[in-house]
Amino acid sequence: MEPRKMLYCGICSMPPEYCEFSGTQEKCKEWLKLHHEDVYDDMYSVQDVGQGVEKVSLEDASGEKRSDRTLVKDKSAKLEAKLERENKKKMSSRVIIKRVERTKRKCVTTIHGLDIFDVDLKKAAKMFANKFACGSSVAKNNQNQDEIVVQGDFSDELFDLILANWSQVPEDNIDIVEEKKKKGGN
Structure with missing residues:
Protein backbone atom coordinates (compact mmCIF):
# COMPACT_ATOMS: atom_id res chain seq x y z
CA MET A 1 0.00 0.00 0.00
CA GLU A 2 1.35 3.35 -1.04
CA PRO A 3 1.41 6.32 1.39
CA ARG A 4 -1.18 9.01 0.84
CA LYS A 5 0.05 12.24 -0.71
CA MET A 6 -1.01 15.33 1.21
CA LEU A 7 -1.20 18.83 -0.18
CA TYR A 8 0.13 21.61 2.04
CA CYS A 9 -0.24 25.32 1.46
CA GLY A 10 2.93 27.12 0.35
CA ILE A 11 2.01 30.20 2.42
CA CYS A 12 0.88 28.90 5.83
CA SER A 13 2.10 25.25 5.54
CA MET A 14 -1.31 23.86 6.55
CA PRO A 15 -3.65 21.69 4.49
CA PRO A 16 -5.84 23.95 2.29
CA GLU A 17 -8.94 23.07 4.34
CA TYR A 18 -7.34 24.77 7.36
CA CYS A 19 -5.98 27.91 5.66
CA GLU A 20 -8.96 29.92 6.93
CA PHE A 21 -7.60 29.51 10.48
CA SER A 22 -4.09 30.73 9.67
CA GLY A 23 -4.94 34.41 9.34
CA THR A 24 -3.58 34.58 5.79
CA GLN A 25 -6.60 33.12 3.98
CA GLU A 26 -6.56 35.52 1.00
CA LYS A 27 -2.87 34.89 0.27
CA CYS A 28 -3.44 31.17 0.67
CA LYS A 29 -6.34 31.30 -1.80
CA GLU A 30 -4.17 33.08 -4.37
CA TRP A 31 -1.36 30.53 -3.93
CA LEU A 32 -3.81 27.63 -4.23
CA LYS A 33 -5.35 29.08 -7.39
CA LEU A 34 -1.91 29.52 -8.99
CA HIS A 35 -0.42 26.15 -8.07
CA HIS A 36 -3.44 23.77 -7.73
CA GLU A 37 -6.38 25.19 -9.67
CA ASP A 38 -8.38 21.94 -9.52
CA VAL A 39 -8.31 21.90 -5.69
CA TYR A 40 -9.17 25.61 -5.64
CA ASP A 41 -12.24 24.98 -7.84
CA ASP A 42 -13.37 22.14 -5.58
CA MET A 43 -13.07 24.26 -2.43
CA TYR A 44 -14.19 27.72 -3.52
CA SER A 45 -16.49 27.16 -6.48
CA VAL A 46 -19.35 29.69 -6.40
CA GLN A 47 -21.88 27.31 -7.96
CA ASP A 48 -21.25 24.59 -5.40
CA VAL A 49 -21.55 27.01 -2.50
CA GLY A 50 -24.82 28.42 -3.88
CA GLN A 51 -26.29 24.96 -4.34
CA GLY A 52 -25.14 23.94 -0.88
CA VAL A 53 -26.87 26.92 0.69
CA GLU A 54 -30.13 26.13 -1.12
CA LYS A 55 -30.08 22.57 0.20
CA VAL A 56 -29.40 23.55 3.80
CA SER A 57 -32.05 22.34 6.19
CA LEU A 58 -32.16 21.58 9.86
CA GLU A 59 -33.97 18.94 11.78
CA ASP A 60 -36.21 19.94 14.66
CA ALA A 61 -36.82 17.92 17.80
CA SER A 62 -39.35 15.66 16.08
CA GLY A 63 -36.76 14.66 13.46
CA GLU A 64 -38.47 16.17 10.42
CA LYS A 65 -36.43 18.36 8.11
CA ARG A 66 -37.24 22.05 7.92
CA SER A 67 -35.93 24.76 5.63
CA ASP A 68 -34.40 28.06 6.73
CA ARG A 69 -37.57 29.95 5.77
CA THR A 70 -39.74 27.94 8.13
CA LEU A 71 -37.17 28.47 10.88
CA VAL A 72 -37.35 32.23 10.37
CA LYS A 73 -41.16 32.07 10.45
CA ASP A 74 -41.05 30.03 13.65
CA LYS A 75 -38.68 32.51 15.31
CA SER A 76 -40.88 35.47 14.36
CA ALA A 77 -43.97 33.64 15.63
CA LYS A 78 -42.20 32.91 18.92
CA LEU A 79 -41.13 36.55 19.20
CA GLU A 80 -44.70 37.73 18.56
CA ALA A 81 -46.03 35.31 21.18
CA LYS A 82 -43.45 36.53 23.69
CA LEU A 83 -44.39 40.17 23.06
CA GLU A 84 -48.07 39.27 23.42
CA ARG A 85 -47.41 37.56 26.78
CA GLU A 86 -45.45 40.57 28.02
CA ASN A 87 -48.26 42.89 26.94
CA LYS A 88 -50.86 40.74 28.75
CA LYS A 89 -48.66 40.73 31.85
CA LYS A 90 -48.45 44.52 31.73
CA MET A 91 -52.20 44.89 31.33
CA SER A 92 -52.94 42.51 34.19
Whole structure:
Protein backbone atom coordinates (compact mmCIF):
# COMPACT_ATOMS: atom_id res chain seq x y z
CA MET A 1 0.00 0.00 0.00
CA GLU A 2 1.35 3.35 -1.04
CA PRO A 3 1.41 6.32 1.39
CA ARG A 4 -1.18 9.01 0.84
CA LYS A 5 0.05 12.24 -0.71
CA MET A 6 -1.01 15.33 1.21
CA LEU A 7 -1.20 18.83 -0.18
CA TYR A 8 0.13 21.61 2.04
CA CYS A 9 -0.24 25.32 1.46
CA GLY A 10 2.93 27.12 0.35
CA ILE A 11 2.01 30.20 2.42
CA CYS A 12 0.88 28.90 5.83
CA SER A 13 2.10 25.25 5.54
CA MET A 14 -1.31 23.86 6.55
CA PRO A 15 -3.65 21.69 4.49
CA PRO A 16 -5.84 23.95 2.29
CA GLU A 17 -8.94 23.07 4.34
CA TYR A 18 -7.34 24.77 7.36
CA CYS A 19 -5.98 27.91 5.66
CA GLU A 20 -8.96 29.92 6.93
CA PHE A 21 -7.60 29.51 10.48
CA SER A 22 -4.09 30.73 9.67
CA GLY A 23 -4.94 34.41 9.34
CA THR A 24 -3.58 34.58 5.79
CA GLN A 25 -6.60 33.12 3.98
CA GLU A 26 -6.56 35.52 1.00
CA LYS A 27 -2.87 34.89 0.27
CA CYS A 28 -3.44 31.17 0.67
CA LYS A 29 -6.34 31.30 -1.80
CA GLU A 30 -4.17 33.08 -4.37
CA TRP A 31 -1.36 30.53 -3.93
CA LEU A 32 -3.81 27.63 -4.23
CA LYS A 33 -5.35 29.08 -7.39
CA LEU A 34 -1.91 29.52 -8.99
CA HIS A 35 -0.42 26.15 -8.07
CA HIS A 36 -3.44 23.77 -7.73
CA GLU A 37 -6.38 25.19 -9.67
CA ASP A 38 -8.38 21.94 -9.52
CA VAL A 39 -8.31 21.90 -5.69
CA TYR A 40 -9.17 25.61 -5.64
CA ASP A 41 -12.24 24.98 -7.84
CA ASP A 42 -13.37 22.14 -5.58
CA MET A 43 -13.07 24.26 -2.43
CA TYR A 44 -14.19 27.72 -3.52
CA SER A 45 -16.49 27.16 -6.48
CA VAL A 46 -19.35 29.69 -6.40
CA GLN A 47 -21.88 27.31 -7.96
CA ASP A 48 -21.25 24.59 -5.40
CA VAL A 49 -21.55 27.01 -2.50
CA GLY A 50 -24.82 28.42 -3.88
CA GLN A 51 -26.29 24.96 -4.34
CA GLY A 52 -25.14 23.94 -0.88
CA VAL A 53 -26.87 26.92 0.69
CA GLU A 54 -30.13 26.13 -1.12
CA LYS A 55 -30.08 22.57 0.20
CA VAL A 56 -29.40 23.55 3.80
CA SER A 57 -32.05 22.34 6.19
CA LEU A 58 -32.16 21.58 9.86
CA GLU A 59 -33.97 18.94 11.78
CA ASP A 60 -36.21 19.94 14.66
CA ALA A 61 -36.82 17.92 17.80
CA SER A 62 -39.35 15.66 16.08
CA GLY A 63 -36.76 14.66 13.46
CA GLU A 64 -38.47 16.17 10.42
CA LYS A 65 -36.43 18.36 8.11
CA ARG A 66 -37.24 22.05 7.92
CA SER A 67 -35.93 24.76 5.63
CA ASP A 68 -34.40 28.06 6.73
CA ARG A 69 -37.57 29.95 5.77
CA THR A 70 -39.74 27.94 8.13
CA LEU A 71 -37.17 28.47 10.88
CA VAL A 72 -37.35 32.23 10.37
CA LYS A 73 -41.16 32.07 10.45
CA ASP A 74 -41.05 30.03 13.65
CA LYS A 75 -38.68 32.51 15.31
CA SER A 76 -40.88 35.47 14.36
CA ALA A 77 -43.97 33.64 15.63
CA LYS A 78 -42.20 32.91 18.92
CA LEU A 79 -41.13 36.55 19.20
CA GLU A 80 -44.70 37.73 18.56
CA ALA A 81 -46.03 35.31 21.18
CA LYS A 82 -43.45 36.53 23.69
CA LEU A 83 -44.39 40.17 23.06
CA GLU A 84 -48.07 39.27 23.42
CA ARG A 85 -47.41 37.56 26.78
CA GLU A 86 -45.45 40.57 28.02
CA ASN A 87 -48.26 42.89 26.94
CA LYS A 88 -50.86 40.74 28.75
CA LYS A 89 -48.66 40.73 31.85
CA LYS A 90 -48.45 44.52 31.73
CA MET A 91 -52.20 44.89 31.33
CA SER A 92 -52.94 42.51 34.19
CA SER A 93 -50.40 44.02 36.61
CA ARG A 94 -51.35 46.68 39.14
CA VAL A 95 -49.79 49.90 40.37
CA ILE A 96 -50.48 50.15 44.10
CA ILE A 97 -50.40 53.52 45.87
CA LYS A 98 -50.44 52.78 49.59
CA ARG A 99 -50.76 55.27 52.44
CA VAL A 100 -49.01 53.88 55.54
CA GLU A 101 -49.41 55.54 58.95
CA ARG A 102 -46.35 55.95 61.08
CA THR A 103 -46.19 57.56 64.53
CA LYS A 104 -48.79 60.11 65.66
CA ARG A 105 -49.98 62.05 62.60
CA LYS A 106 -47.13 61.14 60.28
CA CYS A 107 -47.46 58.90 57.25
CA VAL A 108 -45.65 57.80 54.09
CA THR A 109 -47.01 56.91 50.66
CA THR A 110 -45.52 53.97 48.75
CA ILE A 111 -45.91 53.34 45.03
CA HIS A 112 -45.32 49.78 43.86
CA GLY A 113 -45.56 48.40 40.30
CA LEU A 114 -44.47 51.35 38.17
CA ASP A 115 -41.35 49.51 37.00
CA ILE A 116 -43.50 46.96 35.13
CA PHE A 117 -44.71 49.78 32.88
CA ASP A 118 -41.11 50.80 32.03
CA VAL A 119 -41.05 53.84 34.31
CA ASP A 120 -37.59 54.82 35.61
CA LEU A 121 -38.17 54.71 39.38
CA LYS A 122 -35.29 57.01 40.31
CA LYS A 123 -36.46 59.73 37.93
CA ALA A 124 -40.04 59.32 39.16
CA ALA A 125 -38.94 59.57 42.81
CA LYS A 126 -36.99 62.73 42.05
CA MET A 127 -39.98 64.23 40.25
CA PHE A 128 -42.27 63.42 43.21
CA ALA A 129 -39.79 64.99 45.64
CA ASN A 130 -39.61 68.18 43.57
CA LYS A 131 -43.38 68.36 43.01
CA PHE A 132 -44.40 67.87 46.64
CA ALA A 133 -41.32 69.39 48.34
CA CYS A 134 -40.72 66.30 50.44
CA GLY A 135 -38.37 63.33 50.72
CA SER A 136 -38.79 60.60 48.13
CA SER A 137 -36.62 57.58 47.37
CA VAL A 138 -36.53 54.14 45.82
CA ALA A 139 -36.40 51.35 48.41
CA LYS A 140 -36.83 47.59 48.54
CA ASN A 141 -40.01 46.26 50.15
CA ASN A 142 -40.43 43.04 52.15
CA GLN A 143 -40.64 40.99 48.93
CA ASN A 144 -37.29 42.49 47.79
CA GLN A 145 -38.97 44.47 45.01
CA ASP A 146 -38.34 48.14 44.27
CA GLU A 147 -40.94 50.69 45.30
CA ILE A 148 -41.00 54.47 45.67
CA VAL A 149 -41.44 55.86 49.20
CA VAL A 150 -42.76 59.45 49.43
CA GLN A 151 -42.84 61.13 52.84
CA GLY A 152 -46.33 62.47 53.45
CA ASP A 153 -49.92 61.74 52.40
CA PHE A 154 -50.01 62.39 48.65
CA SER A 155 -51.99 59.36 47.42
CA ASP A 156 -54.64 61.29 45.42
CA GLU A 157 -52.11 63.72 43.95
CA LEU A 158 -49.81 60.83 43.00
CA PHE A 159 -52.70 59.12 41.20
CA ASP A 160 -53.26 62.21 39.04
CA LEU A 161 -49.54 62.80 38.51
CA ILE A 162 -48.92 59.22 37.33
CA LEU A 163 -51.75 59.47 34.81
CA ALA A 164 -50.51 62.83 33.56
CA ASN A 165 -46.85 61.84 33.10
CA TRP A 166 -46.96 58.19 32.05
CA SER A 167 -49.60 57.44 29.45
CA GLN A 168 -48.57 53.77 29.26
CA VAL A 169 -50.04 53.18 32.75
CA PRO A 170 -53.79 52.52 32.37
CA GLU A 171 -56.06 54.28 34.88
CA ASP A 172 -57.88 51.02 35.67
CA ASN A 173 -54.62 49.41 36.82
CA ILE A 174 -53.93 51.92 39.61
CA ASP A 175 -55.22 51.06 43.10
CA ILE A 176 -55.16 53.33 46.15
CA VAL A 177 -54.87 51.47 49.47
CA GLU A 178 -54.83 52.85 53.01
CA GLU A 179 -53.02 50.89 55.69
CA LYS A 180 -53.53 51.92 59.28
CA LYS A 181 -51.10 51.09 62.04
CA LYS A 182 -52.44 48.45 64.42
CA LYS A 183 -52.82 49.49 68.01
CA GLY A 184 -50.51 47.64 70.40
CA GLY A 185 -53.02 46.78 73.15
CA ASN A 186 -53.68 43.54 75.00
